[in-house]
Ligand SMILES: Nc1ncnc2c1ncn2[C@@H]1O[C@H](COP(=O)(O)OP(=O)(O)OP(=O)(O)O)[C@@H](O)[C@H]1O
């Protein structure tokens with residue numbers, strides 16, 4: 503387990519803004535892009551419908567025009583080549599006469615041959631009855647002519663358009679596509695221009711044309727437009743979705759980073775205030791504490807004379823004030839760290855000084871000390887006084903961590919160009935993995951009487967020396983601090 507140069511984070515407070523706050527304008531852009539996509543899709547569908555509607559209209563107009571011309575031609579041909587000769591030859595037109603019927607049939611089929619006409623039907627003018635039809639089963643049927651027949655009788659050519667099916671027919675959802683055009687024109691007696699009189703209407707000619715193929719082509723075109731535009735819209739949607747989700751996550755990350763930064767700033771501010779407060783209180787406590795201590799020392803001497811055997815009471819006061827003074831000094835060190843004054847020096851010198859100071863404590867606790875201080879190590883910019891305090895705090899923790907067969911190892915060695923590594927290891931209780939990251943946090947302590955400031959102060963001091971600290975620990979095995987001092991600059 504290792505914790506390396508972790509920046510201490512203070513106690514977290516509630517965040518002032520939500521992450522989504524920074525995303526509001528982007529959300530609007532997102533909604534706008536998707537809704538505009540939907541609007542474009544609707545318009546494209548509308549456009550495809552308009553295009554196919556127009557194509558159908560043009561197709562109808564062209565076919566109607568064509569049918570009218572054909573019917574006109576048929577009118578002329580039938581009158582000239584059938585009506586006139588028949589009247590001359592037979593005296594009267596009677597289509598019941600097979601000879602006359604065949605003659606008419608030949609003429610009609612001759613005119614319409616190869617013209618993609620489905621049927622030609624001629625109605626009588628006096629009675630709504632079919633006198634002739636290329637579909638022989640229709641001949642003689644009465645009352646078949648509808649409104650269009652009546653209109654044509656009045657001299658007005660007209661058409662009836664019947665169709666079924668739509669784009670959905672392509673999917674087999676609605677009925678099959680079919681389309682037919684029936685054109686009705688009055689069958690007139692053709693007169694020479696010199697006759698001057700108006701044309702006599704002898705009947706009605708109906709021409710039927712099947713436009714299913716053309717109509718199916720239009721529907722297929724409509725289907726293709728819808729499919730292509732839906733496809734393009736689908737691709738656009740996916741691309742937009744991808745861009746939006748990428749942009750969304752990037753923005754969310756940035757908003758989160760900004761929030762974290764703000765939070766850190768707030769924390770730093772709060773800690774700064776707390777520090778000032780602690781420093782003021784500690785400072786105010788320090789002087790009365792000194793007075794209490796010296797008074798207790800005087801009392802101890804007096805009690806020795808006046809009430810021997812009760813000196814331990816004054817001793818308690820002296821010890822507790824000493825402990826309290828220690829705490830106050832720690833607080834002051836943390837809240838108002840002294841400004842470091844660096845001079846080139848050897849890490850070994852400071853280490854030796856601390857080890858000499860703690861030697862009696864090690865002996866008292868029966869802790870073995872192993873030292874291996876390398877010689878000829880480079881110099882570093884050091885503040886001996888501050889570094890002493892930092893190493894003292896780390897070593898004290900080691901001393902407090904070991905139980906029986908305690909062993910403290912302190913060694914220094916050359917670590918790369920101009921660097922010195924100092925290793926302080928103990929075989930104590932170790933630190934749990936989840937705690938390891940917190941040991942440098944101010945006020946983190948697992949000790950009954952600990953302030954939790956020892957390592958926070960040490961870290962501040964080592965940071966000011968630009969030294970890198972790595973802690974490794976195994977529960978029940980011990981803890982190792984590795985501190986690397988940078989080259990002299
Ligand atoms: N060598 C170590 N072995 C085991 N635990 C350690 C060691 N060093 C630090 N710790 C853990 O880290 C915590 C924080 O240490 P720190 O020195 O900051 O505070 P403290 O020792 O509890 O209090 P103070 O130093 O004010 O007496 C300790 O309470 C302890 O749980």
Ligand SMILES: [Mg+2]
Pocket residue numbers: 895898899952956957
């Ligand atoms: Mg400590």
